Amino acid sequence: MNTGEPRRIGPYEVLGRLGAGGQGTVYLAQGEAGRVAIKVIHAQGAADPRARRRFADEVAIASRVPRAYTAMIIDAATDGEQPYIVSEYVAGPSLQELVDTHGPLSGAALERLATYTATALAAIHGAGVIHRDLKPANVIIGPDGPRVVDFGIARALEATAAITTAVGTPGYLAPEQVGGVDAEVGPPADVHAWAGTVYFAATGKVPFAGSNVAVIINRVLTKTPDVGVISEPLRSLIADCLAKDPARRPTSMELLGRLVGHQSQTARATVPHTRISPTTLGTLKETTTLGSGPAADIVIHGEGIAPAHATVRKVSAGYRLHDHSSGLGTFVDGRPVLYATLRPGDRFTIGTAVLHLTEAGELERVRLSRMSARWWLLLFLIAAVALTVIVVVMG
Numbered sequence: 001m002n003t004g005e006p007r008r009i010g011p012y013e014v015l016g017r018l019g020a021g022g023q024g025t026v027y028l029a030q031g032e033a034g035r036v037a038i039k040v041i042h043a044q045g046a047a048d049p050r051a052r053r054r055f056a057d058e059v060a061i062a063s064r065v066p067r068a069y070t071a072m073i074i075d076a077a078t079d080g081e082q083p084y085i086v087s088e089y090v091a092g093p094s095l096q097e098l099v100d101t102h103g104p105l106s107g108a109a110l111e112r113l114a115t116y117t118a119t120a121l122a123a124i125h126g127a128g129v130i131h132r133d134l135k136p137a138n139v140i141i142g143p144d145g146p147r148v149v150d151f152g153i154a155r156a157l158e159a160t161a162a163i164t165t166a167v168g169t170p171g172y173l174a175p176e177q178v179g180g181v182d183a184e185v186g187p188p189a190d191v192h193a194w195a196g197t198v199y200f201a202a203t204g205k206v207p208f209a210g211s212n213v214a215v216i217i218n219r220v221l222t223k224t225p226d227v228g229v230i231s232e233p234l235r236s237l238i239a240d241c242l243a244k245d246p247a248r249r250p251t252s253m254e255l256l257g258r259l260v261g262h263q264s265q266t267a268r269a270t271v272p273h274t275r276i277s278p279t280t281l282g283t284l285k286e287t288t289t290l291g292s293g294p295a296a297d298i299v300i301h302g303e304g305i306a307p308a309h310a311t312v313r314k315v316s317a318g319y320r321l322h323d324h325s326s327g328l329g330t331f332v333d334g335r336p337v338l339y340a341t342l343r344p345g346d347r348f349t350i351g352t353a354v355l356h357l358t359e360a361g362e363l364e365r366v367r368l369s370r371m372s373a374r375w376w377l378l379l380f381l382i383a384a385v386a387l388t389v390i391v392v393v394m395g
Contacts, residue, residue, distance in 0.1 A: 004163075005027075006040075008325060009027065009029060009038050009040065010077055010086075012031045012036060012038060012069055012086065014038075015027075015028045016022075016168070018037060024039045024040050024041040025271070026038065026040075027040065031041045031086070033074070034091040035321075036075075036088065037071070037089045037090075038084050038085070039085045039087070041082055041084060041085070044120075045225045052387070058078065059125070061129055063076075063122055064128075064129075065124050065127040065151060066131055069119050069145065069147055069148060070120045070124065070147055070149070070151060071088040071090050071140065071148070071149040073086070074087060085230055087149065090140040090147045090149065091142060092140050092141045092142040093141055094141070095136040095139040095140075095197065095201060096139075098141050099204050100204075103204060104204040105318050106202065106231075112145070112146075112236065113198065113201055114201075114239060114259060115256070116146045117139060117194060118252065118255050118256045118337070119256060120146075120147070120148040120151075121134070121148070121190055121194055121252045122252040122255075124151045124252075125190070125251075125252045125253075126339070130185070130189070131188060131190045133169060133172075134151075134193035135172040135193065135196070135197055136197055136201065143377065155345060165199040166178050167183055168214040170192045170213050170220070171196070171207060171209055172197065172208075172219070173193070173217075173220055174246065175192075175221050178221065179221065187251065188247070188249045188251075189246070190256060191249045191251070192241060192246075192249060193362055194255070195207075195241035196242070197229070198238060199238055201382075202230045203229060203306055205225075207225040207242070208223065208225070210369065211280055221244075224242060224244075225242065227239050233258070233259075237250075237255065237259070254337070296311065296312045296313075296363050298350055298355070300350050300351030300352070308329030308330065308350045309350075310322060310324075312363060318343045319339065319342040319343070319357060320340075320341060321341070321342050323338050323350075329351060330349070330350045332346075332348045342357050343357070344361070345357065347366060361370060
């Protein structure tokens with residue numbers, strides 16, 4: 001380790017430097033739970049307590065993002081001279097390094113990258129977070145697949161008024177990010193950056209390049225990258241995501257649906273309804289981490305549409321529900337989900353089946369009993385008779 005580098009950052013032992021940039025310096029460190037990546041923010045003047053509270057709030061929101069296809073935020077500190085953020089360490093090169101060293105991706109490798117990063121983006125947006133700086137350097141090619149890192153950090157940095165460098169990388173910014181201080185920056189900006197990142201993976205070129213920042217910004221606002229060298233179906237999807245108007249870009253969920261071949265709501269309305277086949281539901285006993293160990297694997301087969309598929313595993317916080325239908329087949333409280341934490345007593349819907357998680361960690365099919373159905377029929381008949389009597393009396 002270089003002279004002058006910190007030996008400890010908070011409770012973490014520094015093992016070495018991973019990199020440095022305009023936002024801060026990233027270190028590899030050792031904590032109680034294993035190796036982590038720590039970004040020490042360049043915010044020497046961030047002495048405003050309100051700014052630090054906003055910084056902490058933004059990091060807390062970002063820490064809710066599920067860890068599948070992302071590097072989870074573990075910890076953060078805002079009370080020192082330089083704030084820092086601790087995240088899961090992913091061993092592997094960045095997409096930037098991979099393409100620079102080995103050349104562009106193609107075929108299945110490119111499609112997997114596109115799908116994994118779109119899944120991460122959907123999970124990030126589902127937690128109410130906007131990345132704001134998605135780019136090849138923030139996609140790490142880990143041993144278990146691509147992971148998106150640094151999500152939510154750009155917004156946290158904006159909360160500390162001491163940051164003087166521009167947040168985001170010019171060649172991957174959306175038009176609304178460079179269009180002025182009053183422009184609204186939301187999830188569509190991340191979708192635009194996703195397209196630029198996949199464009200780089202496929203071509204080895206920055207989507208909006210130039211000799212200086214002014215030239216780059218002008219091209220972001222007025223030019224469109226040539227996607228003709230990219231094969232379908234990615235070509236059309238990337239083109240749609242690079243639309244200058246944010247309202248014309250697909251959402252991250254629509255993006256993911258198109259990548260995995262799901263039809264639009266309009267098209268799906270014309271196909272037959274799902275017919276439920278018998279389903280085997282597992283019993284969860286052993287505490288495991290997300291992504292490994294035994295689980296209840298649930299598949300609801302249908303005719304004319306892809307089957308709804310989800311997995312439930314027991315984790316330290318309860319039970320982790322993971323939808324494998326791109327958030328289009330599993331619902332909690334009527335809302336589509338990619339990931340959700342369940343607790344005993346909770347219900348969720350997969351396909352057209354309602355499932356209940358018992359205290360024993362078993363998944364049960366919720367059925368309307370015959371007696372209940374009869375009671376509903378009886379109540380309906382009583383209401384009909386009462387209405388008839390009222391009409392006769394009033395008439």
